[in-house]
Amino acid sequence: MKKLEVELCGIRMKNPLMLAAGVLGISPSLLKRVADAGAGAVVTKSLGVEQREGFSGPVLVDLGYGLLNAMGLPNPGVREFCRELEEFGEIGVPVVASIYGFSVEEYVEAAAYAERYVDAVELNVSCPHVEKVGVQFGQSPELLREVVEAVRSAIRKPVFVKLTPNVTNIAEMAVIAEDAGADAVVAINTVRGLAINPELRRPELSAVFGGLSGPAIKPIALRCVYEIYQRVNIPVVGCGGVSTWRDAVEFLMAGASAVQIGSAVYYRGVSVFSEISRGLAEFLNSSEFSSVEELVGIAHRST
Numbered sequence: 001m002k003k004l005e006v007e008l009c010g011i012r013m014k015n016p017l018m019l020a021a022g023v024l025g026i027s028p029s030l031l032k033r034v035a036d037a038g039a040g041a042v043v044t045k046s047l048g049v050e051q052r053e054g055f056s057g058p059v060l061v062d063l064g065y066g067l068l069n070a071m072g073l074p075n076p077g078v079r080e081f082c083r084e085l086e087e088f089g090e091i092g093v094p095v096v097a098s099i100y101g102f103s104v105e106e107y108v109e110a111a112a113y114a115e116r117y118v119d120a121v122e123l124n125v126s127c128p129h130v131e132k133v134g135v136q137f138g139q140s141p142e143l144l145r146e147v148v149e150a151v152r153s154a155i156r157k158p159v160f161v162k163l164t165p166n167v168t169n170i171a172e173m174a175v176i177a178e179d180a181g182a183d184a185v186v187a188i189n190t191v192r193g194l195a196i197n198p199e200l201r202r203p204e205l206s207a208v209f210g211g212l213s214g215p216a217i218k219p220i221a222l223r224c225v226y227e228i229y230q231r232v233n234i235p236v237v238g239c240g241g242v243s244t245w246r247d248a249v250e251f252l253m254a255g256a257s258a259v260q261i262g263s264a265v266y267y268r269g270v271s272v273f274s275e276i277s278r279g280l281a282e283f284l285n286s287s288e289f290s291s292v293e294e295l296v297g298i299a300h301r302s303t
Ligand SMILES: Cc1cc2nc3c(=O)[nH]c(=O)nc-3n(C[C@H](O)[C@H](O)[C@H](O)COP(=O)(O)O)c2cc1C
Pocket: 020, 021, 022, 023, 045, 046, 060, 067, 069, 071, 073, 098, 124, 162, 188, 189, 190, 212, 213, 214, 215, 217, 239, 240, 241, 242, 260, 261, 262, 263, 264
């Protein structure tokens, strides 16, 4: 058997597959379920300084080719989540805390609190449906630099920055994140979208706009990873529409060092992790590559 293990910013993972933020990661017991199902690492639901209810329904619509969601970042608050995590005990795989804030100070406070309990922090500067979280930070070069610099200098654990595709040039934002001290970038968060119900004659989601995820956004996410890989030296984590081992291989070849999976867990359940890692192992075994790491970025070398 060939090597599925990868190392991401010093964090060792048994395979490159991670649970994406917000999908199932709302409680430690669900994180453990995903870990037991074969994920290499897990990312929590985005956590803020204060507890949030999120929006009232409908918050999610299944379009068949993808999901459109506007959950409104419901979460118990970083302190309560970390208390539950400590009380629960070992998850079994590395845990990444996804963090959001309504100000630079809130990002710093939440990240500094969470870092004692987790292996890395992922800054959600890319939520497309909660005002002032996505738009304010992830789409402004100045604010992105400010928040990444502030969190980087406040904590010791690796800082991942999750980027939004809802910008003109995502690679430019990745360069800014790297320059500000990010240890890795995650691409991508959801694509801002809209669905309208003709019978009801109104938008499907109570928040009107939502974030599109799942198979529909895979080519966009893959393009983003490819463009970012050409511009930065830090690891890129791919995310967006991964549901088969072939999707995962495409992201690795585009330049991703690891791959996050979100909507496929909704569509196929947690067994998606063992299915994809088995497929990945079989692909490696039938190839000349001896490890996952050898696949990273090879699509760039053949063009
Ligand atoms: C229901 C739902 C909730 C999400 N919540 C979050 C979140 O709290 N924080 C975050 O950074 N991303 C969140 N996302 C975005 C995912 O982490 C991921 O970036 C996106 O769904 C694309 O990956 P996928 O196509 O594999 O789902 C959420 C996605 C979905 C579908």
